[in-house]
Amino acid sequence: MQSDIRPGRFQVLPLVIKNLIIINALVWLAQITVGKDLISIEDLFALHHFSSTYYHFWQFITYMFLHSSESFFHILFNMFALWMFGSTLENLWGPARFLAFYIVCGLGAGITQALALTYDISQYNTMYSLGQISIDQLYMLVNVPTLGASGAVMGIFAAYAYTFPNSQMIILPIPFPIKAKWALLGLAVLDVLGGLSSESTGIAHFAHLGGAAVGIIIVLIWNRKNRKHFY
Secondary structure (H helix, E strand, C coil): CCCCCCCCCCCCCCHHHHHHHHHHHHHHHHHHCHHHHCCCHHHHHCECCCCCCCCCCCHHHHHHHCCCCCCHHHHHHHHHHHHHHHHHHHHHHCHHHHHHHHHHHHHHHHHHHHHHHHHHHHHHHHHHHCCCCCHHHHHHHHCCCECCCHHHHHHHHHHHHHHCCCCEECCCCCCCCEEHHHHHHHHHHHHHHHHHCCCCCCCCHHHHHHHHHHHHHHHHHHCCCCCCCCC
C-alpha cells in the first residue's frame, strides 16, 4: 500500500510526531500552571464517564493530549514511546495516514475505557445503595477522569509489533532482548489482569487494550490485500 505523501527520506523526528510532542508538552505545562489556578483543564478536557457531572463529548479526543500534572514521568514515558515506535510508522505511512491512525486509536481507547467504567460505576451505585460507601465517595468515584496518550500509543505499538514482529527490544527490568510480538502479548496480558483486578492501580488498563485492539484491526484492514506488506 503506497502513500502519496510518504517523505522522501527517513526522518528521525517526523512532522506529526514532533507536533504531537509539542502539543502534549504545552498542554501539560498549562495543566501545572494556569490549569490549577484559573480553570480546571482536567474537568473540561479529560475523559469523564457519561454519568459524570463533568462529561462533554469532545473529551473522547481531548483526553489523549492531557497527562497527570502530578508526575512528569507520565508524559515523558508516553512521548518517548510515541517517538520510539511511531517514527518508523510515520515514515512508512506518511503524516496524514499516521495522524488519522493515532486519533482513531485514541478514540477507540477512550470508548473502551468509558464502557469499562459503565460496569464499575454500576458496582459503585450498588455499593452506595447497600450503605458500603458514602455519597461523597460515590461522587468521587463517578467523576474520576481518564487522561493520557497511552491508549493511542498502545495502538501505535500494536501496529509496530504487527509490522515488525521479530524486531528485538530491551524492556527493563527484563535482562535480555525480547521480540516486539511477545512484548505486545505480555503487555496485553498485564492489562487484562490489571483491568480485572479488584484493586485500583490508577492505570486505564482497558484504554490500553482498546487502543491496541483498534490498532490491530486497522492494520489488518489495510493489509487485507497483501499479507506480506501493507505499506
